[in-house]
Amino acid sequence: MKRHSTALVAVLSLLAASPVSADSGAQARFHDAMARRHYEAGRYEAALGEFFLEQRVAPNPRIVFNIARCHERLRRHAGAYMYYAEYLASTDSDETRRTRASEALTQLESQVARLRVRSEPAGASIYIERRELGVWGVSPSIIARDPGSAHVYIELAGHYPEERDVELTRGALTELALTLRRIVGTVEVSGPADGQVRVLTPAGETVAEGAAPLSAQLAPGDYRVEVSSETHQPWADLIRVEREASTTVSATPEALPPATGALTITANLAGAVVTLDGEAVGFTPTILPGVAVGSHHLELTREGRRPWSGDVAVRPDERAWVTVALAQPQRQTRSDLSYASGALGLALMLGAAITTGFSFAQRDEFDRLTAMGSPGEEAASTGRVLNSVADILWGAGGAFAAVGVVLFFATEGTIELASEASVARGAL
Numbered sequence: 001m002k003r004h005s006t007a008l009v010a011v012l013s014l015l016a017a018s019p020v021s022a023d024s025g026a027q028a029r030f031h032d033a034m035a036r037r038h039y040e041a042g043r044y045e046a047a048l049g050e051f052f053l054e055q056r057v058a059p060n061p062r063i064v065f066n067i068a069r070c071h072e073r074l075r076r077h078a079g080a081y082m083y084y085a086e087y088l089a090s091t092d093s094d095e096t097r098r099t100r101a102s103e104a105l106t107q108l109e110s111q112v113a114r115l116r117v118r119s120e121p122a123g124a125s126i127y128i129e130r131r132e133l134g135v136w137g138v139s140p141s142i143i144a145r146d147p148g149s150a151h152v153y154i155e156l157a158g159h160y161p162e163e164r165d166v167e168l169t170r171g172a173l174t175e176l177a178l179t180l181r182r183i184v185g186t187v188e189v190s191g192p193a194d195g196q197v198r199v200l201t202p203a204g205e206t207v208a209e210g211a212a213p214l215s216a217q218l219a220p221g222d223y224r225v226e227v228s229s230e231t232h233q234p235w236a237d238l239i240r241v242e243r244e245a246s247t248t249v250s251a252t253p254e255a256l257p258p259a260t261g262a263l264t265i266t267a268n269l270a271g272a273v274v275t276l277d278g279e280a281v282g283f284t285p286t287i288l289p290g291v292a293v294g295s296h297h298l299e300l301t302r303e304g305r306r307p308w309s310g311d312v313a314v315r316p317d318e319r320a321w322v323t324v325a326l327a328q329p330q331r332q333t334r335s336d337l338s339y340a341s342g343a344l345g346l347a348l349m350l351g352a353a354i355t356t357g358f359s360f361a362q363r364d365e366f367d368r369l370t371a372m373g374s375p376g377e378e379a380a381s382t383g384r385v386l387n388s389v390a391d392i393l394w395g396a397g398g399a400f401a402a403v404g405v406v407l408f409f410a411t412e413g414t415i416e417l418a419s420e421a422s423v424a425r426g427a428l
Contacts, residue, residue, distance in 0.1 A: 027057045027058075028058035031054035035051045048074070081144035108144070110171045111171070113171070114144055114172070115144075118177045119140070120177070123139065126138065127155075145168050147168050150166055151163065152164050158183055160183055164176060164178060184218060185220055187199060189214040189215075195229045196211060196227070197227050198227075201223060201224075212227065224236060224237070225249050260292055260314075260316070261314040261428070263296075263314065264288075264321045265288070267324040269302055269305065274300055276291075291314045296311065307326075310421060322422075328417055329416070338405075342400070342403075344400045345398065348393050352390050356394075366383060
């Protein structure tokens with residue numbers, strides 16, 4: 001941190017007016033030797049000027065320490081405090097100098113008025129009294145001054161400057177906190193309903209983003225506005241934001257063609273009428289390409305069959321196969337008992353017929369034996385048993401068959417049927 005006395009300004013002016021031919025190292029050694037000679041002779045003002053020149057040519061924490069000592073000898077307590085503080089903030093590791101500087105700061109605190117300047121945001125340049133006197137530090141920073149009033153002025157790029165008058169008291173630390181207001185302009189970006197907006201600097205840094213419409217406050221300058229959308233082509237434009245002005249951007253990207261898919265519709269009967277969203281589009285089987293993405297109402301009708309209708313989702317670049325089973329309006333139903341009874345009756349009558357046949361065979365055997373004069377009692381007995389069994393079977397079979405017929409007509413009914421559909425999907 002540099003402080004310029006009147007003598008120093010004069011020396012620097014002479015130096016600037018004179019051509020310099022020596023290298024920086026030689027200049028630094030020359031000024032260092034002159035400064036030490038003046039310091040040993042008690043000419044602290046002259047020594048201070050030489051140390052300033054040396055620091056300008058070859059900056060070094062040791063020189064800052066020497067500048068602080070000169071200020072201290074001249075009883076310029078504020079300057080001494082500032083340079084000792086700057087030295088202690090350096091990386092110089094000399095323990096003797098650091099101890100001396102710390103002790104000096106402690107002693108000087110009661111001799112100076114200290115001002116701690118903070119700003120939001122930090123990093124503002126601090127000026128005291130007049131801007132042309134140079135920067136006293138960067139916020140946050142502690143500045144040592146002589147007691148009395150002081151006019152503090154801070155500035156930071158991209159913000160409005162702030163200034164304040166403060167009263168400084170010897171031996172006290174005065175706090176000053178200032179808030180800097182950004183210098184901005186307003187950008188209003190409109191675009192598609194699903195648009196996403198990005199605002200970028202020329203270096204490609206994103207400074208604002210969000211859904212359209214977007215409103216943002218930005219530092220004055222040039223920007224690139226980009227708008228993306230699932231339904232529109234990418235859009236971009238260059239804009240300039242002016243200080244305290246509003247810039248309106250209307251993004252008008254070209255709309256993308258609507259996304260489509262396809263439908264393939266089949267049924268268990270050919271020729272069924274296919275209706276899509278209330279409009280007849282063909283007969284089964286049919287293929288419908290280029291159907292807009294979204295939900296569509298599909299209906300299939302055919303004379304003598306139950307109609308089917310339902311919603312089908314069409315997805316981008318995908319084919320949906322819709323297979324419909326058109327059912328008859330109704331189906332006749334009867335009790336299963338009627339079929340079981342009738343079947344049992346038929347089985348019994350079939351058994352009766354077989355048994356009757358065996359009975360006739362025994363009768364023929366009886367007649368043959370009798371004609372030959374042989375006894376036929378066994379054949380006659382067997383025939384009688386078979387006749388009895390056949391009669392029983394005929395009676396039972398007839399009864400069950402009759403019950404089956406009665407139940408067949410008594411339990412007659414109908415079932416209402418509904419058409420059904422299934423959907424399969426695949427890529428186009």
